[in-house]
Amino acid sequence: MAAQGGGGGAEGDGGGAGRALPPHSPSCAVLQTVEMHTGGEPLRIIPRLEAAERAAAAGLSLLSLRREVAARHDHVRRALLHEPRGHGGMYGAVVVRGGAAADGADLAVLFLHGAGYSAMCGHAVMALGRFALDYGLVPVPARPEAAVRLRCPCGPVTAFVPWDGRRSGNPVRFHSVPAFAAATDLAVDVPGHGKVVVDIGYGGTFYAFLSAEQLGLDVCSSKTRDLVSAASAVTEAVKKQFKLHHPESEDLAFLYGTILTDGKDAFSEEPTTNICVFADEQVDRSPTGSGVTARIALQHHKGLIQLEQTRTFRSSTTGSLFTGKAVKEAKFGNYNAVIVEVSGEAFYTGTATFTVEEEDPLKHGFFLK
Numbered sequence: 001m002a003a004q005g006g007g008g009g010a011e012g013d014g015g016g017a018g019r020a021l022p023p024h025s026p027s028c029a030v031l032q033t034v035e036m037h038t039g040g041e042p043l044r045i046i047p048r049l050e051a052a053e054r055a056a057a058a059g060l061s062l063l064s065l066r067r068e069v070a071a072r073h074d075h076v077r078r079a080l081l082h083e084p085r086g087h088g089g090m091y092g093a094v095v096v097r098g099g100a101a102a103d104g105a106d107l108a109v110l111f112l113h114g115a116g117y118s119a120m121c122g123h124a125v126m127a128l129g130r131f132a133l134d135y136g137l138v139p140v141p142a143r144p145e146a147a148v149r150l151r152c153p154c155g156p157v158t159a160f161v162p163w164d165g166r167r168s169g170n171p172v173r174f175h176s177v178p179a180f181a182a183a184t185d186l187a188v189d190v191p192g193h194g195k196v197v198v199d200i201g202y203g204g205t206f207y208a209f210l211s212a213e214q215l216g217l218d219v220c221s222s223k224t225r226d227l228v229s230a231a232s233a234v235t236e237a238v239k240k241q242f243k244l245h246h247p248e249s250e251d252l253a254f255l256y257g258t259i260l261t262d263g264k265d266a267f268s269e270e271p272t273t274n275i276c277v278f279a280d281e282q283v284d285r286s287p288t289g290s291g292v293t294a295r296i297a298l299q300h301h302k303g304l305i306q307l308e309q310t311r312t313f314r315s316s317t318t319g320s321l322f323t324g325k326a327v328k329e330a331k332f333g334n335y336n337a338v339i340v341e342v343s344g345e346a347f348y349t350g351t352a353t354f355t356v357e358e359e360d361p362l363k364h365g366f367f368l369k
Contacts, residue, residue: 021355029356031080034131038123038346039286039320044080044092045131049073052110056099062108063251065101066153069094069110070117075364077112082365085354088114089283093124097137105151106138114367115280119154119252120204122289122322126172127346129159133168152177154204154252170345174289178330178337179203179297182244190215190237193230198238198258202246203293203340205256207276208238211263219262219273219316224283227316231258231277247333257282259291265298267305271312271321281369285320286344287313292324293340300326300338307338320344 021030034045051073055065069076081090092112102108109128111118129148132138138148146163149156155177162169182200188208189195198210212219215230235258246253257278264272274295276288284291292313299305310325326338356363 021353024355024357025359027358031076031354031356033080033352033354034135035349035352036127036131036346037285037349038126038289039315039322039344040318041123041284041286042089042091042349043124043127043346044086044090044352045128046076046080046092046094047135049076049094049096051076052094052096056096056101056108059100062096062101062103062110062151062153063249065096065108066110066117067251077117078365078367079356079363080354080365081112081114082367084362085365086114088368089285090114091121091124093121093128095128095131095137102151103156105149105156107132107148108151110153113279114282117153118205118256118279120152120157120177120290122174122176122204122291122293122342123284123286123344123346125150125152125157125159125174125289126342126344129161129172129174130168130170130346130348132159133161133163152204155248157204170347171343172346173341173343175327176290176293176340176342177204178332178335179293179340180332180335180337181298181301182206182335183242184298184302186238186242188234188237188241190233192233196234198234199298200238200242200244200255201294201298203290203295203297205252205290206244206254207256207278207291207294208234208258209261209295209298210234210258212260212275213263215260217260219260219275224275224317227260227275228277228281228283231260231275232281234258235277247335256290259288259295261295265295265302265304267299267309267311271314273314273316275316283317285315285318287315287320287322289322289342289344292322292342296324296326296340297338301336
């Protein structure tokens with residue numbers, strides 16, 4: 001496992017009590033990370049992954065790099081996100097600098113979750129905006145706000161981060177790739193729940209949206225386990241009954257998850273609550289940045305909100321808040337799209353140095369459901 005960190009991990013050279021790594025063989029892999037969260041959703045940042053850097057230097061695009069890492073280096077994701085180093089709700093990001101993968105951006109990023117790799121992650125973008133400034137990955141910016149250009153698998157995204165001349169601050173906002181309504185009022189037969197009506201929105205990745213009430217649940221008071229099971233059933237039903245299309249790449253034409261809402265889609269000053277269940281029944285602790293993006297695009301498409309009307313979105317799991325608004329109309333393939341601005345707060349929780357001993361039979365992690 002050739003993975004090392006830069007910027008923020010504890011040193012492993014024995015330079016002081018409390019800083020030395022535990023006893024290990026010379027072949028033991030060392031992985032350094034920076035730990036953050038946005039709205040309660042964790043982000044384990046891998047500042048440097050040698051295998052990804054070599055592939056990027058060889059000229060791979062970010063989508064090609066994503067396939068390469070998934071096929072040949074997935075043990076890094078499993079080691080850091082699965083138990084015993086991670087947990088079922090852990091999320092990660094690999095930072096890639098330079099080369100075709102970054103394609104002129106300040107940095108490129110691969111998003112990692114418990115089951116694989118995503119195309120976009122809003123909570124990670126907000127955290128990475130702060131990280132890029134604080135760890136010197138972008139030129140010293142002007143005050144009071146710095147623009148950090150990220151190349152995500154779905155395309156270019158810009159984070160705007162408060163900057164006081166020495167350190168970053170909150171809230172962080174980002175401008176999305178073009179977001180659009182892929183389908184509205186789509187009737188889907190969900191085993192155990194009957195026929196429901198869903199909307200499918202794209203905010204860098206695709207989500208199905210419906211009110212929890214259609215499933216006999218309340219997004220604010222039902223047990224999380226019941227919401228997760230119902231949302232997962234919807235995801236599987238939509239995958240079987242509706243074919244997605246992405247204007248630029250079939251690599252991005254997949255349903256990432258289902259977001260259950262309180263049904264309050266019309267414009268209001270009051271927050272609207274949702275829960276996002278993605279990948280393999282993973283639950284987003286935040287209101288979901290790419291989900292807010294897609295939901296704003298749907299509401300704008302339906303004429304429920306106008307440009308520059310700000311809505312507030314609440315996570316049903318932590319109560320954390322994001323805001324979102326459509327700031328500009330756009331065209332994306334044949335879709336009428338919008339650029340969405342999402343804002344939230346990202347915080348550091350620490351740094352970590354992980355060791356992976358070759359003799360450990362569980363060195364690449366395990367996953368319990």
